[in-house]
Amino acid sequence: DAGVIQSPRHEVTEMGQEVTLRCKPISGHDYLFWYRQTMMRGLELLIYFNNNVPIDDSGMPEDRFSAKMPNASFSTLKIQPSEPRDSAVYFCASSLAAGGGIGYTFGSGTRLTVV
Amino acid sequence: ILNVEQSPQSLHVQEGDSTNFTCSFPSSNFYALHWYRWETAKSPEALFVMTLNGDEKKKGRISATLNTKEGYSYLYIKGSQPEDSATYLCASTHYNNNDMRFGAGTRLTVKP
Numbered sequence: 001d002a003g004v005i006q007s008p009r010h011e012v013t014e015m016g017q018e019v020t021l022r023c024k025p026i027s028g029h030d031y032l033f034w035y036r037q038t039m040m041r042g043l044e045l046l047i048y049f050n051n052n053v054p055i056d057d058s059g060m061p062e063d064r065f066s067a068k069m070p071n072a073s074f075s076t077l078k079i080q081p082s083e084p085r086d087s088a089v090y091f092c093a094s095s096l097a098a099g100g101g102i103g104y105t106f107g108s109g110t111r112l113t114v115v
Numbered sequence: 116i117l118n119v120e121q122s123p124q125s126l127h128v129q130e131g132d133s134t135n136f137t138c139s140f141p142s143s144n145f146y147a148l149h150w151y152r153w154e155t156a157k158s159p160e161a162l163f164v165m166t167l168n169g170d171e172k173k174k175g176r177i178s179a180t181l182n183t184k185e186g187y188s189y190l191y192i193k194g195s196q197p198e199d200s201a202t203y204l205c206a207s208t209h210y211n212n213n214d215m216r217f218g219a220g221t222r223l224t225v226k227p
Contacts, residue, residue, distance in 0.1 A: 041219070
């Protein structure tokens, strides 16, 4: 398996533009997580899905952020409109189970810069 | 929101030094404690998962211990090498929720 695949690796966009981040989890993993990493706050959980259904989106910062998982092999995180404070590295991770004794596999991340 | 705290925030040691850092987590409804190693420009890599009080895990020069009663875990690195330089993240999971919450990490720099 190629692991968790995220695209793009880097994204530079202007303030006000729409940004879409993509993630392909490991086949067979029922859980998918979106994290945001910043220097100030470390790694923050934004939202996670179980069997394509959003379970907990309490970490999504505001209505400008939305996430979807239309099928078991694809998820998107969208920011519209983007703002400079959204600049961060966004990680997607997948797992056979949520937490518990099974660790997560992370993608390589998308570094987002909003200017 | 669970409070997972790690200390110190950053650490600079000389090659060959042994070092350790701490992760504290809420002990109520505890299920598992995870340690990850995160190198710059790469994704976090799983090191250990521990569930039982008193658990000790070892991988080469790196080891970890777990105290679930008081809610802390230590990560030890024996004879640090420059390639150990990374951010070490811990995360805990609990029976009353289904996700993993991370601490802010300890950034380790090992100078040759």
